Amino acid sequence: MSSTKVIIAGCGIAGPVLALLLKQKGYQPVIYERGKRAPDAGLSLMLQLNGLRVLSSIPGLIEKLPGMAIDQTMIYSVVPSDERVLVQSSFPADLRLKYGHGQFGVQRPKFIALLADMALANGIEIHFEKQVVAVEQTDEYARVKLNTGETDTASFVVGCDGLHSNVRVALFGKEDATFTGLTQTGGITSSAFLDQKPTMFNFYGDNIHVVAYPVSDNTYSWALTRREAETKETWRAMDEDAQDAVRNGPFSQLPFGVGYLVQNAQKITKYGLYDRPELKSWHVGRVVLIGDAAHPTSPHLGQGANQAFEDVDHLVRLLVEHHPNAETEPSAAVLSRVFAEFEGVRMERTATLVRGAREAGEMRVVEGVENARARNDALCEQWAEGGSAWRGMQDMLNPK
Incomplete structure (x- = not known):
């Protein structure tokens, strides 16, 4: 039997880590990334204890951190x-x-390149320069539309596409950062x-x-x-x-x-x-947001990437708990339970840290x-x- 297909929007920080952990559990992740293969934007980020714990569950990754x-x-x-x-x-x-x-301090472009390399080396399909611009869904599937005019369909979609998330807009409408x-x-x-x-x-x-x-x-x-x-x-x-x-x-x-x-x-x-303003929910049907797409933050606590990794860890844990066999398609009811429990675990913690980061910036400057x-x-x-x-x-x- 074929594995459950999952479309991931974004191959930055959270997307490839999610894909690697889903692959370990028998899922078939496919990533669509709007940028090029070798990113050069951004400077650096601090990987902290909580994020490093998640990354350590990917064999060989910690040893290669740049x-x-x-x-x-x-x-x-x-x-x-x-x-x-x-x-x-x-x-x-x-x-x-x-x-x-x-x-652990890393240069952001090198780190993102390493994550993409590891995803590709593990047989994960990545489509660069193809951006998810819209999402539609039924009780049985979710479909994304790309900037190229193409579409793709999967059991569910995870929006990891950052502060300017198109998946977030598709679910909750446009809002100003x-x-x-x-x-x-x-x-x-x-x-x-x-x-x-x-x-x-x-x-x-x-x-x-x-x-x-x-x-x-x-x-x-x-x-x-x-x-x-x-x-x-x-x-x-x-x-x-x-x-x-x-x-x-x-x-x-x-x-x-x-x-x-x-x-x-x-x-x-x-x-x-x-x-961005706090959302009351991070999911609609078969589509869910994580990382900066769900809870973007200013950098003053150094937790943006690390909270994305915590998201990944809990989302994968709950998928395995509620749907242990990735060779069968999860029902809409199962995904609703997974996503609702995920929000219950994550929303209060991330909201507290987003507010804390803003307060830290006010204190520092x-x-x-x-x-x-x-x-x-x-x-x-x-x-x-x-x-x-x-x-x-x-x-x-x-x-x-």
């Missing part, structure tokens, strides 16, 4: 007249020692902080927050967040004149190595930070020297041994 494990966290103030070390912590290494995984009031300017810089063990740095200033972490043994990725006018989310590199203006601008004079990161960046990109100093003092207290930052990180990365 990046660097993090050993420590350091937090600095770059506020004029208040330049100092606020926090130094071995939290990432402690996580790895206790749980087997900690925090919400600009958070913050932008990020980021880049990749070689030979930064080589005198330090692999470290995640946070630099807090007046209307500035910078995060930096290694994505190879001699390369750091960094992102500078500010409160300013809206900038569209393109994830593409700025033109050379704009990049040079950043390299030679005021950020290049920031202390504690931040200026070096900016001055020597290989590629600089700038983008606005967006999220404050204006005025006195406000910035007060925030710095609060950070020192929160990161003291046993403080709220420690407890919050533990709860976020190691949920009950």
Whole structure:
């Protein structure tokens, strides 16, 4: 008998991981991806304990990750007249020692390419430059329409197509993404902080927050967040004149190595930070959303990709629980139970983290020297041994 076919919209972060885990369980996943085979958009992401646990269930993947494990966290103030070390912590290494995984920085294009390579190597069908633009369904099947005019049919469809999800629009209508009031300017810089063990740095200033972490043994990725006018989310590199203006601008004079990161960046990109209103449901019939298509978030907790992986893990677990034989087609009633239980497990947790990420951005980027100093003092207290930052990180990365 043939396996149950599943159409996955999107071959970015969640799509290929979902496909690989479904393949393990006997399903026939087919991926449609609007982009090209070798992506170059975006800079990096931090794989955290909760996401790494899911990735470790794919044989051989963890060993091939293109990046660097993090050993420590350091937090600095770059506020004029208040330049100092606020926090130094071995939290990432402690996580790895206790749980087997900690925090791992990867370059986004290389990571996405690796996931696609592994999916293809496992016999998963991927159609690049073919975008799902519409979805229709009956009690027996779901059908997608592609930008090429072609259609395809499967037992069910999973929308993993990101912030600008066409599958979400097909289910719930068009809505505007919400600009958070913050932008990020980021880049990749070689030979930064080589005198330090692999470290995640946070630099807090007046209307500035910078995060930096290694994505190879001699390369750091960094992102500078500010409160300013809206900038569209393109994830593409700025033109050379704009990049040079950043390299030679005021950020290049920031202390504690931040200026070096900016001055020597290989590629600089700038983008606005967006999220969307919470949905009351993530599914209709035989179609369900996961990852950024369901619960897009600003990046300030580093949980966007990791929550997508949690989605994948729970969705596959529930499919196996309610429909253990992938050689038979799941009924509409079975899928309704799976998707409803999936939402019950995931919606509250992801909504809490989306709100937490927005609050973290508001806390990080404050204006005025006195406000910035007060925030710095609060950070020192929160990161003291046993403080709220420690407890919050533990709860976020190691949920009950």
